Amino acid sequence: MRRRKSIFDIMREHMEELEELAEEMMDQLIERPSWDVRTHSLEPLCDVSVAPDRVIVTADLPKVDPRSIRVSGVADDLIEITAKMRVKINFEDFGVTHRRGEFSCFSCRVPLPVPVDTSRAKARFRKGILEIILPRKRGYEIKVE
């Protein structure tokens, strides 16, 4: 006898599909270089975490001149991070002799999962890690009776 699918089965199937999709997206992100010879830039390691009141974005920026760090809001759910390195790095510095290119900055665009108010964002740089705190957009208040 075939059992009818319960709402939990359906939810679980949807969650599994979503997880697979997220994994595919992650794989696609990785299947390209983390550097761009044309713009002399490296893509930094980034992390996004969402709290009820804010979104926290961090980025690992080794060898960066702290004064050169620029953070800008491109949209309410997209920010751009750029920073110049104190020294130029080339492939040979990593022992790689079969590629050519020189890198002098970090650059990336970080999509945010929820809209934020970039005008009220704050950023600080500590231990080589850039931390950006972006308040989430306020919604309408609903009166509780």
Added chain:
Amino acid sequence: MSEKVKVIEKAEIPSGLKIILGLPDVGLVGVIAASHIISKLKLEEVAYFRSNLLPPVIMLEKGLPRSPIRVFGNKEILVLNSEIAIPSASIHDIIEGIINWVGEKKVEIVYTLGGLPIPNRHEIEKPRIFGAASNEELLKILDEKEIKAIGRGFLVGPQALILSLCAERGIPAVTLLAECFYNYPDPEASSIVIQALNRMIDMKIDVSELIEKGEEVRLAMRDMMRRTQAELARMKKSHEYDIPGYYIR
């Protein structure tokens, strides 16, 4: 020995040596520490791993092919290091293959090095060190060396499998974990782990260079961190943040 994982020994490896394991995990703490130890002790490659469960990747060094998982050593100590992220789907078989070989070699003790991710790592000046062991006698030694054992909590990934397999097979094993970044290479945490290891086995591995060259290490480890992070997410590494369920003492 597991058919899926083969070990090819390039030199004679006596039994009864200590082995240090540095596998890719949070902050690449173990990998960075193992590489530093290999370079400081000027260890030579003595064995390498081959497995169909790994992606078809080799390391080229001066034009010659090398396995991404290798064992380096001298007459006293062995260090296993991986230069690629281990696919989450094959982690069980790979670790079992490693522990099978470790058992065959009748090693005296396994030291596995890694990190304990904390969300506010960038606000912490000096990461703390924690330990876990395969038996109670080793826990006493950890206590004598002032390394606090993790009382209760989840462990996910290579460390979890190494420790449980060693405990099951009666192979003495100690896990040393320093507080670290989850997804940024953390050479500072690696230095804390090496200092704890120095206390455990009476070694004197200098870590000053690791701290001085911290930024270089972070730059060089960027791509490996990206790939490791993707595998860690598949292993549900965030389970380590979970508070274990209610229990009655």
